[in-house]
Amino acid sequence: MSLVLGLETSCDETAAAVVRDGRHVLSNVIASQVALHRRYGGVVPELASRRHLEAFLPVVDQALREADVAPRGLDAVAVTTGPGLVGALVVGLAGASSLALAWGTRLMAVNHLEAHAYAVFLEPGPDRGGPDGRGLRPPEPPMVVLIVSGGHTSLAELSGHVRFRPLGETRDDAAGEAFDKVARHLGLGYPGGPVIDRLADAGDPGAVALPRAYLQPGSLDFSFSGLKTAVIYHVRQAEAAGRTVNLPDLAASFQAAVVDVLVEKSFRALEVTGHHRLAVVGGVAANRGLRRALEARAEREGVELLVPPPELCTDNAAMVAGLGHFLLAAGWAGTEPVRVNPSLGLGGRERRRGRRGR
Numbered sequence: 627m628s629l630v631l632g633l634e635t636s637c638d639e640t641a642a643a644v645v646r647d648g649r650h651v652l653s654n655v656i657a658s659q660v661a662l663h664r665r666y667g668g669v670v671p672e673l674a675s676r677r678h679l680e681a682f683l684p685v686v687d688q689a690l691r692e693a694d695v696a697p698r699g700l701d702a703v704a705v706t707t708g709p710g711l712v713g714a715l716v717v718g719l720a721g722a723s724s725l726a727l728a729w730g731t732r733l734m735a736v737n738h739l740e741a742h743a744y745a746v747f748l749e750p751g752p753d754r755g756g757p758d759g760r761g762l763r764p765p766e767p768p769m770v771v772l773i774v775s776g777g778h779t780s781l782a783e784l785s786g787h788v789r790f791r792p793l794g795e796t797r798d799d800a801a802g803e804a805f806d807k808v809a810r811h812l813g814l815g816y817p818g819g820p821v822i823d824r825l826a827d828a829g830d831p832g833a834v835a836l837p838r839a840y841l842q843p844g845s846l847d848f849s850f851s852g853l854k855t856a857v858i859y860h861v862r863q864a865e866a867a868g869r870t871v872n873l874p875d876l877a878a879s880f881q882a883a884v885v886d887v888l889v890e891k892s893f894r895a896l897e898v899t900g901h902h903r904l905a906v907v908g909g910v911a912a913n914r915g916l917r918r919a920l921e922a923r924a925e926r927e928g929v930e931l932l933v934p935p936p937e938l939c940t941d942n943a944a945m946v947a948g949l950g951h952f953l954l955a956a957g958w959a960g961t962e963p964v965r966v967n968p969s970l971g972l973g974g975r976e977r978r979r980g981r982r983g984r
């Protein structure tokens with residue numbers, strides 16, 4: 627049995643959570659900064675760091691209190707060390723290492739991208755005892771993981787616990803970043819994903835012809851910046867011709883273009899690896915159009931689809947604590963040097979670009 631405190635400050639959420647055995651979420655506290663950054667249309671790194679500093683200890687206190695766990699009962703403190711905003715990561719790591727030192731507890735460095743994948747092993751809500759309160763067996767690797775959020779779009783193979791093999795990633799904008807930039811251009815506010823998701827309900831996904839970037843045959847990489855530019859041109863042309871833009875139609879067409887590519891590449895990755903289990907995580911996994919398309923295709927192809935509830939898809943610390951447990955189980959001693967790495971990629975590699983390239 628393990629009890630791990632997870633800490634997450636890589637972007638605009640200050641979060642702390644206590645998780646038992648990498649599975650049972652005993653507490654999951656998130657102080658969101660969305661309201662702070664909304665007026666700027668995106669995350670302002672310096673403001674994010676300062677807010678993390680203010681929120682960090684109260685969030686940790688609350689997570690321990692709600693879980694009814696004393697610091698000496700913890701097996702490890704797991705903290706996100708990358709990828710993310712450097713100042714924000716430094717606040718989290720400084721706080722985590724101070725707490726671990728004061729409590730005499732191990733400190734585990736956690737990769738934020740890999741932690742997103744570990745949301746699929748979590749059981750949300752109160753611990754109802756037994757192997758699984760829902761009567762389900764916990765999912766197990768191997769599987770293909772699609773990580774789609776504001777800062778990441780990556781496909782990976784999880785061949786065994788904490789064994790990630792990168793298969794593809796975005797060459798420019800992340801999927802969520804494309805949602806946010808398109809929404810900002812259309813004056814729909816921040817974050818853009820949920821607004822476009824709602825607007826798309828009332829629109830026709832076939833109304834506006836938009837490109838799908840599949841790249842070279844066999845490539846599992848993504849590119850969304852051309853799609854974003856096509857939306858911007860569509861608006862400019864309509865304005866120049868004195869036509870009003872039908873926002874629901876444009877939102878539905880844009881969303882369909884993103885969803886088509888994400889679904890196609892995920893199923894291509896299943897084919898290449900020979901796996902029959904697909905996990906989809908990160909903020910964009912909350913998108914209802916994406917969920918519907920994945921469910922339909924998974925059903926058709928006999929694939930087991932794992933999509934966490936929305937609150938575990940977006941940034942949280944339960945996923946960090948969850949991965950912390952599996953790192954412990956894999957023999958990480960918690961004595962390895964720990965430092966922040968803003969451009970950390972899956973499997974410890976450097977990413978081609980930093981997160982949040984707004």
Ligand code: KG4
Nearest residue numbers: 775776777802817819823909910913940941
């Ligand atoms: O995982 P997350 O909270 O933070 C990062 O690690 O980036 O993801 C936030 C991203 C934002 O870009 C937001 O617009 C997007 O997830 N998002 C959505 C939806 N809900 C959040 N995108 C599409 N549809 C949604 N329903």
Ligand code: ZN
Nearest residue numbers: 738742775941
């Ligand atoms: Zn994230």
